[in-house]
Amino acid sequence: MQSQLPFVPEQASNFAPQVDALMAFISAVCFFFAVVITIAIIYFFFQYRRKEPHAVGAQLHGDSRLETLWIVIPLILAMTMFSWGAVVYVDYRRAPADTLDIYVIAKQWMWKAQQPNGIREIDELHVPVNRNVRLILASEDVIHNFYVPAFRVKMDVVPGRYNTMWFRPTKTGRYHFFCSQYCGTSHAVMGGWVTVMEAAEYGTWLSGSTGGESNPVLAGEKLFAERACISCHIANGTGRAPSLNGVYGAQVLLADGSKVTADDAYIRESILQPSAKIVAGYQPLMPSFQGQLTEEQILALTAYIKSLQSQPVPAKGAGIAPPAGKK
Amino acid sequence: MSEGLVLPVAKQPHEHYLNATYGIRSWLLTTDHKRIALLYLASVTFFFFIGGFFATLIRIHLLTPAGALVSPETYNKLFTMHGVAMIFFFLIPSIPAVLGNFLIPLMIGAKDLAFPKLNLLSWYIYLVGGAFVLYSFSTGGLDTGWTFYTPLSSIYSNSAVTPAVLGIFINGFSSILTGLNFVVTIHTMRAPGMTWFRLPLFVWAHYATSLIMILGTPVLAITLLLVGLERMLHLGFFNPALGGDPILFQHLFWFYSHPAVYIMVLPAMGVVSEIIPALARKPIFGYSFIAGSSIAIAVIGFLVWAHHMFVTGESTYAALAFSFLSYLVAIPSAVKVFNWTSTLYKGAISWDTPMIYALGFIGLFLIGGLTGLFLACLGIVIHVHDTYFVVAHFHYIMVGGAVMGYVGGLHFWWPKITGKMYPEAISRLAAIILFVGFNLTFFPQFILGYLGMPRRYHSYPPEFQVLNVLSTAGASILALGYLLPMAYLIWSMRYGEAAGPNPWPATGLEWQTDSPPPTENFHVTPVVTWEPYDFKSRPDLGLAAGAQPLAPAHGDD
Numbered sequence A: 001m002q003s004q005l006p007f008v009p010e011q012a013s014n015f016a017p018q019v020d021a022l023m024a025f026i027s028a029v030c031f032f033f034a035v036v037i038t039i040a041i042i043y044f045f046f047q048y049r050r051k052e053p054h055a056v057g058a059q060l061h062g063d064s065r066l067e068t069l070w071i072v073i074p075l076i077l078a079m080t081m082f083s084w085g086a087v088v089y090v091d092y093r094r095a096p097a098d099t100l101d102i103y104v105i106a107k108q109w110m111w112k113a114q115q116p117n118g119i120r121e122i123d124e125l126h127v128p129v130n131r132n133v134r135l136i137l138a139s140e141d142v143i144h145n146f147y148v149p150a151f152r153v154k155m156d157v158v159p160g161r162y163n164t165m166w167f168r169p170t171k172t173g174r175y176h177f178f179c180s181q182y183c184g185t186s187h188a189v190m191g192g193w194v195t196v197m198e199a200a201e202y203g204t205w206l207s208g209s210t211g212g213e214s215n216p217v218l219a220g221e222k223l224f225a226e227r228a229c230i231s232c233h234i235a236n237g238t239g240r241a242p243s244l245n246g247v248y249g250a251q252v253l254l255a256d257g258s259k260v261t262a263d264d265a266y267i268r269e270s271i272l273q274p275s276a277k278i279v280a281g282y283q284p285l286m287p288s289f290q291g292q293l294t295e296e297q298i299l300a301l302t303a304y305i306k307s308l309q310s311q312p313v314p315a316k317g318a319g320i321a322p323p324a325g326k327k
Numbered sequence B: 001m002s003e004g005l006v007l008p009v010a011k012q013p014h015e016h017y018l019n020a021t022y023g024i025r026s027w028l029l030t031t032d033h034k035r036i037a038l039l040y041l042a043s044v045t046f047f048f049f050i051g052g053f054f055a056t057l058i059r060i061h062l063l064t065p066a067g068a069l070v071s072p073e074t075y076n077k078l079f080t081m082h083g084v085a086m087i088f089f090f091l092i093p094s095i096p097a098v099l100g101n102f103l104i105p106l107m108i109g110a111k112d113l114a115f116p117k118l119n120l121l122s123w124y125i126y127l128v129g130g131a132f133v134l135y136s137f138s139t140g141g142l143d144t145g146w147t148f149y150t151p152l153s154s155i156y157s158n159s160a161v162t163p164a165v166l167g168i169f170i171n172g173f174s175s176i177l178t179g180l181n182f183v184v185t186i187h188t189m190r191a192p193g194m195t196w197f198r199l200p201l202f203v204w205a206h207y208a209t210s211l212i213m214i215l216g217t218p219v220l221a222i223t224l225l226l227v228g229l230e231r232m233l234h235l236g237f238f239n240p241a242l243g244g245d246p247i248l249f250q251h252l253f254w255f256y257s258h259p260a261v262y263i264m265v266l267p268a269m270g271v272v273s274e275i276i277p278a279l280a281r282k283p284i285f286g287y288s289f290i291a292g293s294s295i296a297i298a299v300i301g302f303l304v305w306a307h308h309m310f311v312t313g314e315s316t317y318a319a320l321a322f323s324f325l326s327y328l329v330a331i332p333s334a335v336k337v338f339n340w341t342s343t344l345y346k347g348a349i350s351w352d353t354p355m356i357y358a359l360g361f362i363g364l365f366l367i368g369g370l371t372g373l374f375l376a377c378l379g380i381v382i383h384v385h386d387t388y389f390v391v392a393h394f395h396y397i398m399v400g401g402a403v404m405g406y407v408g409g410l411h412f413w414w415p416k417i418t419g420k421m422y423p424e425a426i427s428r429l430a431a432i433i434l435f436v437g438f439n440l441t442f443f444p445q446f447i448l449g450y451l452g453m454p455r456r457y458h459s460y461p462p463e464f465q466v467l468n469v470l471s472t473a474g475a476s477i478l479a480l481g482y483l484l485p486m487a488y489l490i491w492s493m494r495y496g497e498a499a500g501p502n503p504w505p506a507t508g509l510e511w512q513t514d515s516p517p518p519t520e521n522f523h524v525t526p527v528v529t530w531e532p533y534d535f536k537s538r539p540d541l542g543l544a545a546g547a548q549p550l551a552p553a554h555g556d557d
Helices: A015-047 A066-091 A199-209 A216-226 A262-270 A297-311 B024-028 B033-061 B072-108 B116-138 B151-156 B161-186 B201-233 B246-280 B287-303 B316-344 B353-375 B378-384 B390-420 B424-451 B462-495
Strands: A101-108 A110-112 A120-121 A124-128 A133-139 A144-148 A153-157 A164-168 A171-177 A190-198 A251-252 A259-261
Touching: A015 B353, A015 B378, A066 A262, A066 B316, A101 A124, A101 A144, A101 A297, A110 B353, A110 B378, A120 A124, A124 A199, A124 B024, A124 B161, A133 A144, A133 A153, A144 B072, A153 B378, A171 A262, A171 B161, A190 A199, A262 A297, A262 B033, B024 B378, B033 B072, B033 B390, B033 B462, B072 B116, B072 B161, B072 B201, B151 B161, B151 B201, B161 B201, B201 B287, B246 B287, B246 B316, B246 B390, B287 B316, B316 B353, B316 B378, B353 B378, B353 B390, B353 B424, B353 B462, B378 B462, B390 B424, B390 B462, B424 B462
Parallel strands: A101 A133, A124 A190
Antiparallel strands: A101 A110, A110 A120, A133 A164, A144 A153, A144 A171, A171 A190, A251 A259
């Protein structure tokens, strides 16, 4: 983060300057009142220190003019804050008509984005600069929240409904996005990067990536869900079967104490004859998929498992030794 | 007292509520509000240290970006159990059930609360609720966040959610009974002459608090029961897969849990409203405005709950209404701060420890309250919602505010409760340590939040490390600020100087009786003929204003 002030994140969307200006205004008002009251208290504390043990203070019971004053003035200031904040919020909640729509699906604990032409990304989001972008947010399980500090906007992702949010990136670069609604074990690592690109560059990126169902990674991912692999191979390692995040190419510890490298052959065998090699700490529960998958489908599943390299490696995937070079 | 005031100590009372009877039975079966207050004191202190232990582990863990101490699962349990222990079992009962229980009958000139047996029952209910929650903590823990958001809590969490929600459900009845007891007592048991506008502001604050407890707690209790039913019987209240609405949970939860913040802070405001006039020896400035603002906070506080939900996708119009109302509820708090400050003007201000705590309360509550203006602002909350900015804000209110008030109140009434003075020098030092440590711990979190660090993160990007280390360093000072009073207050119970009935001297009825008070509170029923916080027409206090011979500490017994 290369911001000018150490306590303000980079400004990279149309909302960032608005939110920061509002912040500056409320900070100034609050700072004024905090200073006035603090100085008054400190001054009184020293000025009116009890000097004589039997002393009593002046008999002042109140002043209704003062009370009126310090009800009315704060009320006016509060209503100013309310109105200004409302203007920004209404703008944020009412997306313009000409948005570029991107679907974002949240699930424990990853983000999937689907670009208008069908290209999908995991824990990444590419958007063009100076273009109104609308995210259509859906959750597959619990409530998540899509939050980009550099854009100053966030929105809950609620299961059972679509929420939308919009912004106009104003500066190219890569910015953190976070899940900011607590969603379970790996909440803190459920994030990624928004890449803001020049419009032309974004166009090239879109056409350069392979999209649609022909992409083996995506086809494999679909199968992984359809065949219910996902219900046991849960990404964070809490499922009945080991997490497959980062498993490709890693050393796997088996129940008999030996180790095996998780290569294409190992994965293929584990799908077709699951009881051949049992990962340490797990029960032989997985049914055989022998005769139920075509080679292409197995390749697709493998490609998908291979693609899981990009995701965070779970801290406690029992039985899976972390791949070399990763923590 | 450090200033050598000649105290009107008549004689050390032979019998008082502490030595009237002995034995464990006499405590566990007592219906004396003062003894029940001490039972609560012990039990809320126990939960404070449980919650504090979890907080310590959290702060150590966050020293490094990857997390220094525990696994993600454990971290999530730590912050959840920290919140549940602190909020439901320490903060909510702390001032009402300890100081309120002890003081309300004394302050209004009554022998006890209206329903002494219900009072004892509410302590046992608290214990049963606490036992369920401790069971949850020790059998798998709880990892839903203290907010129990669905469907995470009702469907997805693998932790011990059911015993925890049952524990909080049960504990709710303790809160309801305490509130009910206070309301009835204040209505029906005031001494002759103790009119509504002669009530100490502490009593007004507790009256407002009790209204919230009675009206709000049932909503929380039933909501958490629904979560438990959804988990156990797979009913679809909040689960979208069964047609439920997860956002409905948040409406119900915050309908109680936002007013609950006022359950925590209103009594602390009551404490400060007693300490400041007593130690500045001045009538409180704007009595009726402070009393009225407590009621205004309790009423408007019920109408702001959905400001916790501005980014859930709730309707824009709802958001506008709730933001507007949230700004309105700020005004009565501001009125209180202005009035406390004005009370100091031309006072005879003592620098005794309770005053340091009261002023510390104002400072921290000021920051906590003012930062609430940012969070009520729709245009800012779309950035800072669910970040450390929120964490800092509510700790300023609930720890900075409520706990400063609680500890300050313990010092102020310690001579009444135990008959002994706390040691003055170290107490002042502890108050300053607490204030400094608190700011060092939580102020950096405002900046962290604005920079975009979400809350409830067991690991974080490295750019947030410096501020996290600062916060942890501050927390170690803060911890000292809590341990010191714990140690010297216990020490003073045995070795403290005898306090006498009215060491400050202060104007309230509770100071008209012995320290510690007799079991029946007053030897004769007091009759109130003076206005609250009036030092001028109180010759019995032995102050400069009324140069008349000292009255005996209590009636002609």
